[in-house]
Amino acid sequence: MPDSIDPALPERFPGRTRKRAGTDLLAADVHARLRTRILTFEIQPGSRLVEDEISASLGVGRTPVREALLRLQGEGLVSRRKGWVVESTDADCIDRVFESRVAIEGYATRLATLRASSADICDLMALVEEMDGFDTMSRAALNQLNRAFHERIVTLSGNPFFVEMHERTQFHYWNMRLPVLFTREQAVMTNEQHRLILGALSSGDPDDAERHARAHVATTHRIVRDALDG
Amino acid sequence: MPDSIDPALPERFPGRTRKRAGTDLLAADVHARLRTRILTFEIQPGSRLVEDEISASLGVGRTPVREALLRLQGEGLVSRRKGWVVESTDADCIDRVFESRVAIEGYATRLATLRASSADICDLMALVEEMDGFDTMSRAALNQLNRAFHERIVTLSGNPFFVEMHERTQFHYWNMRLPVLFTREQAVMTNEQHRLILGALSSGDPDDAERHARAHVATTHRIVRDALDG
DNA sequence: TGTTTGTTCCTTGCGTGCAGCGCACGGGAC
């Protein structure tokens, strides 16, 4: 997989600037780059990551590369099995991921009901309405909006733990290549459910909000599973 | 929990053995040691950790120490603010931790209801009955049993994500020195609630199980908050 | 006296050399 390590960014880090702005910038940068490449499948699951190659290709030493890999390991994106290997999310894992999402997003939505301001709800409504234009949008754009909606609700829970846990599940979620997501009817259903959640949110009914959120995640689970089986 | 963490940690690392058994042993060991010391408050929240000092005191190089600290950072036990600092869990954080526990343990208990075998339930029942002897036990032993009960249920969810998330909350949970936990009446109430959960588990009622689990965590939350306020 | 600047030390960020696992490959024996 060395070839896939972004041929397009030959020397950033110009002449070994070594700019060290307080906290480790290099490691953070390497981490971000690697993570992006992994999540976009530019580096495929299962491929080996060699410290020297990354370090050479990015023009940094092995130490920041090492730290980046360590962080990726903590995020569950790579593992150390006789060298660094990009983790893959198998079908069996999907059920586990969605179970987590039900628990996390369900309760986060409950909390959001108690804490969201009317301005927050307006923002969410704007997102939902934007998603109504699914007929004229790319699936990627739709996906982005969808993600934004869920992310924002979780953030509105006001609890950073939920944000972190949610983010963690997203890694694995992205990690399975979702074949065809967001057919037209799926988009319709998604928007319907988003409106249900939003309705509960704005009427301040936590039970309803949690119930709808759970149902929505369950629906998505079903869609994903069907897509993978079919 | 702190009491149970093996306070007897004499100087291992005899004369710089350097035995490298495949995967990094040193880093893992340093990590475990540091974590133990932090969770037992041998190293107090807020204190600075200096890489050189740790490395010298353990007789290893800075690299494994660094990796250990990085892992601790990932676990939320230390942070990097101009050097390594042991995180403290402030009162404000407690509410967030318990919110997570409600979501995680609640849903984990629901899953456990669907997946636990009768043998598993017997094991749990044995734990509960052992806890009935609270009058003749130390608080530490009681705490240990309590932890075992919760841990086992989360494990019975069959979902490693829940186990990991639960463990994560426990770190912060331990991180606040709980003053007087498990007074007699609290022990009575705890056992009552454990039995309710177990009852729902054995009768296979997921809704009830989740409800009771949530209520139990909420009760504990109240106890802890009272203990900290009073 | 207050503010600003210079200096020094402390600690981490980073690079790098070295050595030891393990795996793959190849050669010999049965």
Next chain:
DNA sequence: GTCCCGTGCGCTGCACGCAAGGAACAAACA
């Protein structure tokens, strides 16, 4: 032909040195 063992190499685990950044303290100037 198959199995076993030796050997080489790829890669990581670890130690260590260097320098940058920042904080604290001191000194000088307004």
